[in-house]
Amino acid sequence: MACSENMFFLIGLFMSGVLACFGQRDLIASMPDRLDVLTGSCVQIPCSFDIPDKHKDTFNSAILLSGVWIKEFPYLDLPSSPILTVSGEVKEGTPVSLNCSAVAPCPEHPPELTWTLPTQFTTENQLQENPDQTKSVLSTVTFTPSYLHHEKNITCTAVYPVGTSNKRAEHNMTLNVSFSPKDTSASISPDDPVFVGSCVNLTCSSTANPPVTNFTWFKISEGKTTQVASGQSYTLNVTVGDGGLYYCQARNSHGCGMSNEVQLAIKGHEEPVNPKVFEIVGKTLGLIFLFSLIVFFAWRRRTSRLPSGFDMTDRSQGLVGMNSPVGTVCSNQATVGRGNQ
Known part of the structure; x- marks a missing residue:
């Protein structure tokens, strides 16, 4: 069958997605490279064409176009994955x-x-x-x-x-989720009190994505926090001043996480007492002593103003003897007493 003017055959080749056209005029036609279809379901095959620039002036668009689809081999019957x-x-x-x-x-x-x-x-x-x-x-x-x-x-x-x-x-x-360090924890081995000179290992662990890029160790002693080391593990030969609390910090590009505190105890060694404790105790004892002195002198001053019982009696008898006959009576009573004897 020959192609008349503006009539062409569309031949769909599913193997390579090539659409060919045979006729007096060349057309630029296109269709999908591949179509996944299912038995029992419908299918819509898009096809488009264009006119080359060199034929646009002579192409008669008033004439109806027609085409034919040709299938070369059976189509797929399984849906492709999303x-x-x-x-x-x-x-x-x-x-x-x-x-x-x-x-x-x-x-x-x-x-x-x-x-x-x-x-x-x-x-x-x-x-x-x-x-x-x-x-x-x-x-x-x-x-x-x-x-x-x-x-x-x-x-x-x-x-x-x-x-x-x-x-x-x-x-x-x-899923690949990025997050800052989580579940950060510190451990010490051995965890029992150790002697001076012993080897102790501290380890920091954490979950992070991307992985932790920096571990930092801190020590708490006498109320002060000091950075002491870097790295996931921290090993030290114990000295007298190494006792105290330790914790680690894990960091990646999204943030950081802090661990729990672990205690490094030194066997047979008591931690030095904070000098502030002595200062507080000394001030307290000083205040107690000062308060005791104040109470003592106040009591002495009060009691010194009152005459003794003996002096009170003597003074009372002297005054009565000079102004009334009572003194004579007391004297008589004494004379009578001696006479009876």
Whole structure:
């Protein structure tokens, strides 16, 4: 069959996606390289063409065009897996979006996309046209990741309706969540009291993504905190002044984490008493002594103002003897007493 003017045959070759045209005029035609279709479902095959610049002036657009589709070999009967993509870095505490796209060879019955995630999320689905004019369904999930979601699996599943049944395809992905150091802890070996001169090893551990880049050790002694070493492990030969509390700090590009405190106790050695303790005790004893002196002198001053009982009696008798006959009576009583004897 010969091609008349503006009539051409469209031959779709699914092996390579090449669309050929035979006729008096050359046309630039294109179609998708590949189409995944399912038995029992419809398929929409897009095809477009353009007129070369050198023929645009002579091409008669009023004449109806016609074409023929030719299939060279049986089409695929299994749905392809959805495509999962991540928009930006998945970082702890920062909302992130995951995209899942699945082809829709039959736009009238597009696939349904569902998600499996280890946390709560919101979804948004839409049917969109691709650059090659095929259709696909795009599902977007938004959630806020935690460090507990690191290395957890997520799944996007596409369910295609085919007649009275469904066909499924899915894509799995492992979450890679960036987070600052967590579960930071310090340990000491041996953890029992040690003698001066013994070897002691302190170890710091932490979970982080990306991994910890810097470990720092601190010592607490006499109420003061001092940085003493760097590195995940800290080994020392114990001296008298090494006793006290130790802790470590783990740091990566997203932040840092502090560990618990561990005690390094030295056997047979008592920790020196803080000089401030002596100062406080001395001041307290001084105040008690001063208060005691004040109380003593106040008591002495009060008692010195009162006459003794003996002096009071003598003075009373002298006054009575001079002004009344009582003194004579007392004298008489004494005389009578001696007479009786």
